[in-house]
Amino acid sequence: MTISFNINGQPTSLEVDGDTPLLWVVxxxxxxxxxxxxxxxxxxxxxxxxxDGKAVRSCSYAVKYADGKNITTIEGLSNGxxxxxxxxxxxxxxxxxxxxCQPGFMMATAALLSxxxxxxxxxxxNNIVNVCRCATYYRMRKAIHRAAGLQSKxxxxxxx
Amino acid sequence: xxxxxxxxxxxxLLLALLVFGFSTPRPHPPEPKLPxxxxxxxxxxxxEQAFDLMMEVLTHKRCVNCHPADDYPRQGEDSHIHNFGVxxxxxxxxxxxxxxQTCHQSENNNHAGVPGAPEWxxxxxxxxxxxxxRVEIARSMLNPENNGGRTLEETVHHLTEHELVLWxxxxxxxxxxxxxxxxxxxxxxxxxxxxxxxAGGAPIPEE
Numbered sequence: 001m002t003i004s005f006n007i008n009g010q011p012t013s014l015e016v017d018g019d020t021p022l023l024w025v026v027x028x029x030x031x032x033x034x035x036x037x038x039x040x041x042x043x044x045x046x047x048x049x050x051x052d053g054k055a056v057r058s059c060s061y062a063v064k065y066a067d068g069k070n071i072t073t074i075e076g077l078s079n080g081x082x083x084x085x086x087x088x089x090x091x092x093x094x095x096x097x098x099x100x101c102q103p104g105f106m107m108a109t110a111a112l113l114s115x116x117x118x119x120x121x122x123x124x125x126n127n128i129v130n131v132c133r134c135a136t137y138y139r140m141r142k143a144i145h146r147a148a149g150l151q152s153k154x155x156x157x158x159x160x
Numbered sequence: 161x162x163x164x165x166x167x168x169x170x171x172x173l174l175l176a177l178l179v180f181g182f183s184t185p186r187p188h189p190p191e192p193k194l195p196x197x198x199x200x201x202x203x204x205x206x207x208e209q210a211f212d213l214m215m216e217v218l219t220h221k222r223c224v225n226c227h228p229a230d231d232y233p234r235q236g237e238d239s240h241i242h243n244f245g246v247x248x249x250x251x252x253x254x255x256x257x258x259x260x261q262t263c264h265q266s267e268n269n270n271h272a273g274v275p276g277a278p279e280w281x282x283x284x285x286x287x288x289x290x291x292x293x294r295v296e297i298a299r300s301m302l303n304p305e306n307n308g309g310r311t312l313e314e315t316v317h318h319l320t321e322h323e324l325v326l327w328x329x330x331x332x333x334x335x336x337x338x339x340x341x342x343x344x345x346x347x348x349x350x351x352x353x354x355x356x357x358x359a360g361g362a363p364i365p366e367e
Contacts, residue, residue, distance in 0.1 A: 019271075021271070040271075040272060041272045041273055041274065041335045042262075042269075042274045043243065043244075043335070054257075054259065054261065054262070055257055055258070055259075055262050056261070056262055057262055057263050059272060060263060060265075060271075060272035060274045061265065062265065062269065065266075108257060108258075111257040112256065112257035114257075115256035115257050116256050116257070123256070126245075126247055126255050126258070127255050127256055127257040128257070128258075129244035129245065129246070129258060
């Protein structure tokens, strides 16, 4: 079937089996390798990306559901050369160890900050349930708070 | 030469046994046995018998897992708290950035073992069934303060036509590829039982 969507701002149309996981369309057909395969069962969150601004586990999301929607992957999170506050904070807090799961965490965090701009530790615990086998959770928590601060600062600096 | 040929044949047989022996499809668990009382057709049941049959379904884990008495969905045949402490959230669809639809879509994903149906969500807190008796569930179900203001007719419609309710008979497979257990009453029998019960005045037996 033909599936059309915007991905990272680019209109895209594909001939694909509608039950193909969006993850494999993104990685293998569109060559965007930032989104990772982890468990394949929507459990670990390594494959998290955004569909219409909401976090989705793309390994278990059939591409047919993406028709007509806006998809954002880690490659499209920044605004051109300007890093997203989450990316900036991740660098400043030197969060990753092996790094494999981090794109999923960053996309989940970006979705969280768009809903809750200043999350508490409890908000973080409730919303960010991805799995990191390097156990970088402590640094991620600091980075999420830092990203919230950067986002707030950016918003204040924007011309009204 | 003959000896070598026999050895080759034996090796081929062993190889075939290894390949096909291990690739045998996983046997599905047996279908749950139908309770004795449901073997008669629902159309022949009294409203009281229909109540019993309906409750065989409504107290089954495929229903109760999403009618918890707290803010955590249950999952699995053992009704354990949903992995990763997934929560109800303010509108029964999950919390801000971890919605049910982060993982659950409008149909089952049998590749990943993630179940799905339209409007996948928890039942509202007022419709908690976990820990209630059959009589308590029925009373709650008919109470407009708990059931979202539904009339009996609307409640019957919900029980017999809502896709999320009927998902219980198409529950797909779990993360290990094992089919989920279905309610112990066939769907058609259940639907007839609900309608027979309602048509008979929706009697609720004494505790």
